[in-house]
Amino acid sequence: MGEAAGRRLGVFGGTFDPVHVGHLVAAVNARHALGLDRVLLVVANQPWQKHARAVTPAPDRFAVVEAAVTNMEGLEASAVEVERGGPSYTADTLDELSRRYPDAELFLVIGADVADELDSWERMEAVRELATLVVVNRPGVRPTKPLSGWKAVSVEIPGLDISSTDLRARAANGRPLDFLVPEPAVRLIRQRGLYAGGR
Numbered sequence: 252m253g254e255a256a257g258r259r260l261g262v263f264g265g266t267f268d269p270v271h272v273g274h275l276v277a278a279v280n281a282r283h284a285l286g287l288d289r290v291l292l293v294v295a296n297q298p299w300q301k302h303a304r305a306v307t308p309a310p311d312r313f314a315v316v317e318a319a320v321t322n323m324e325g326l327e328a329s330a331v332e333v334e335r336g337g338p339s340y341t342a343d344t345l346d347e348l349s350r351r352y353p354d355a356e357l358f359l360v361i362g363a364d365v366a367d368e369l370d371s372w373e374r375m376e377a378v379r380e381l382a383t384l385v386v387v388n389r390p391g392v393r394p395t396k397p398l399s400g401w402k403a404v405s406v407e408i409p410g411l412d413i414s415s416t417d418l419r420a421r422a423a424n425g426r427p428l429d430f431l432v433p434e435p436a437v438r439l440i441r442q443r444g445l446y447a448g449g450r
């Protein structure tokens with residue numbers, strides 16, 4: 252990312268272990284609804300909330316996201332958290348992006364499940380200052396509590412009951428990932444032997 256960010260920049264963070272079409276439908280619809288120049292899929296280095304389980308190495312998760320957004324206009328994998336190393340805090344990422352792109356307006360895309368967790372975020376006030384939230388619906392997640400004090404908009408997407416947790420379980424017992432994960436990403440998962448070979 253050396254070039255100009257565009258004035259309206261979407262930031263969509265996740266563990267992406269692995270990325271799936273739910274993520275991509277969220278990203279393209281957030282981009283469309285808000286008129287964003289680009290949406291960065293920011294791959295968490297160490298997702299500090301997920302220490303209960305072993306996470307796939309960050310370079311592999313990043314490469315699979317890159318494969319997933321190949322030829323997708325306006326979507327881009329971002330290694331900003333992977334390159335920073337250590338635990339991944341959104342506040343640090345927004346700080347870094349606002350320094351890198353001083354003219355950009357930042358939009359933080361999150362699913363409805365994440366919207367309910369914002370209070371627990373590291374330096375939550377900084378996140379609130381630096382970005383407008385774009386909340387997308389997610390099946391099984393009830394309407395979120397009011398986001399008072401936040402700049403926030405909702406974007407309605409077709410409900411896709413897909414999660415990385417379920418995909419890992421599918422792969423572990425030999426069920427296919429096809430059509431739930433974009434095809435170039437499935438191919439890379441197979442090549443690298445990730446997720447039990449990504450059958």
Ligand code: ATP
Nearest residue numbers: 264265266267273361362365389411413414415416
């Ligand atoms: P896991 O099951 O491991 O938590 P996940 O599918 O929730 O994986 P994450 O990487 O945790 O994926 O999520 C990244 C972001 O994408 C979060 O903001 C999450 O709310 C959102 N998201 C994930 N899946 C969907 C979906 N099916 N529909 C809408 N948003 C989603």
Ligand code: MG
Nearest residue numbers: 266364414415
């Ligand atoms: Mg999740």
